Structures are given as structure tokens and as C-alpha cells.
């Protein structure tokens with residue numbers, strides 16, 4: 001039944017008032033519903049987390065403490081069996097010039113335990129470090145430990161980061177652990193948030209990492225149905241970023257599980273080039 005049918009006959013002025021209050025009520029109801037739905041769908045309140053797939057915060061911190069190691073060394077040396085791997089990647093990034101310019105803002109997707117984050121902060125002391133992370137306990141831990149900004153994480157976008165605002169945007173061991181579609185969404189966002197002259201660093205399990213021997217090692221690991229490890233043709237990444245005003249600066253093969261991953265570094269064309 002419409003609102004009019006419930007009302008006694010009214011003057012034109014009263015009608016206007018009624019329509020206004022009906023509209024006001026509708027707006028209140030609509031806003032309340034929008035807020036409710038946003039809350040329901042918001043990554044943090046909905047619990048869009050995949051920490052079940054990622055390592056446990058408590059176990060890792062306790063293991064590192066017991067071993068007398070930093071979390072980074074504990075993950076590299078003990079959990080992954082690849083001593084010094086994180087440090088080597090960061091040293092290589094420094095060698096090819098990633099940290100030559102001062103960094104005001106760094107954005108990292110999926111920092112997890114923060115092993116690359118800690119070394120990046122040590123290498124360039126950025127004024128602001130934003131993270132997009134779905135594993136809630138680790139994200140909170142990184143906020144407390146390093147004072148980083150945990151941005152609302154929907155799993156595909158960097159929506160809280162303005163265009164052309166980051167000097168470095170990076171993701172380590174993320175794009176070989178998530179599916180194709182979110183990887184591509186993140187690529188487009190990385191390009192968007194990077195400022196001219198900024199660096200983009202990430203790794204993919206590219207063709208170079210797919211030798212018959214390595215494929216057999218993955219078979220033997222018996223991982224079966226999850227999104228990890230996800231492969232990506234090297235040319236897809238290189239073509240995508242070079243078609244968007246970035247140049248490939250260097251690449252490095254690094255250990256990943258029983259196989260390898262290829263770290264790629266791109267640079268957005270500087271404004272004065």
C-alpha cells in the first residue's frame with residue numbers, strides 16, 4: 001500500500017511536507033542499509049582472511065624466539081630451508097638501483113611475516129609504508145612492530161592508495177600463491193599507484209622456473225588443488241608492464257618451495273625522461 005493511501009486528505013503544502021519526510025525516511029533507510037551492507041562486506045569485518053593458508057603468527061614468533069633468530073632468518077633458514085634468500089633479493093634490488101632515490105611512500109601487497117618489509121625499511125627508511133594484507137593477525141603484528149599503515153584489503157585492489165603516490169610498490173611470493181585474476185587486478189593497480197620514476201618489484205613462477213626437473217619437484221610436493229604454486233608466462237608480465245610506460249630493469253631467479261621464482265623489477269618512466 002502506498003504512503004498516500006494511509007494519509008488523510010492533505011493540502012498541497014502538507015503533501016510537500018509528507019513527500020519530504022517520506023524521502024527523508026527513505027534516505028535514512030537506504031543509508032542504514034548501505035552502511036550495514038558495507039560493514040558486512042568490508043574485508044576486515046567480514047574476515048576476508050586466508051591466514052589458514054599462511055603460516056601461523058604465534059607458532060612462527062615462538063619458533064623464532066626458541067631458535068634465537070629474527071623472524072626473517074627463522075622463515076628463510078628453518079621454515080623454507082633457503083638461508084639468506086630474502087637478504088640476497090634485497091641486496092640485488094639495491095645493486096640494480098631500486099633504493100638509489102629517496103623513498104617517501106612504499107606500498108607492499110601480502111607482506112606476511114614482514115621479512116621483505118623489514119629489509120626494505122632498513123634499505124630506504126620510507127616516510128610511509130602501506131600494506132595490503134589479508135592475514136589479519138600478521139597485518140596487526142606489522143602495524144604494531146613497524147608502524148606501517150594497513151590499508152583496507154579487498155584482495156584485488158589498492159583502492160586506498162592515490163594515483164601516482166608510491167615510489168616503490170612490491171609483492172614478494174604473492175603472485176605465485178594467488179590466482180590469475182587477482183594477480184592481474186593487482187598489476188593494474190600497481191601501475192596506477194606508481195609515480196613516474198617509481199619502481200615495481202614482484203616475482204612470478206615464470207617459464208624459466210618450469211623446467212621438467214622443477215615440475216617433477218612440485219609433483220613430489222603433492223600440493224594438488226590450491227592456488228599455490230601459480231605459474232605465469234614471463235612475456236605476459238613483461239608485455240603488460242612495458243605497454244604501460246614501465247621498463248624492465250632486471251630479473252633474478254630466487255628459491256620458491258622445491259622450485260624457483262623469477263623476481264622482476266620494472267621502473268615507470270621518470271617525468272623528466
Ligand SMILES: C[S@@+](CC[C@H](N)C(=O)[O-])C[C@H]1O[C@@H](n2cnc3c(N)ncnc32)[C@H](O)[C@@H]1O
Pocket residue numbers: 050051054109110111112113114115116132133134135138153154155156171172173174177178182
Ligand atoms: C606466500 S605468502 C608471502 C609472504 C611474504 N611476502 C614473504 O615472502 O614472506 C603470501 C602472502 O600474501 C597474502 N595474501 C594472499 N592473498 C592476498 C591478497 N589477495 N591480497 C593481499 N595479500 C594476500 C597472504 O596472507 C600472505 O601473507
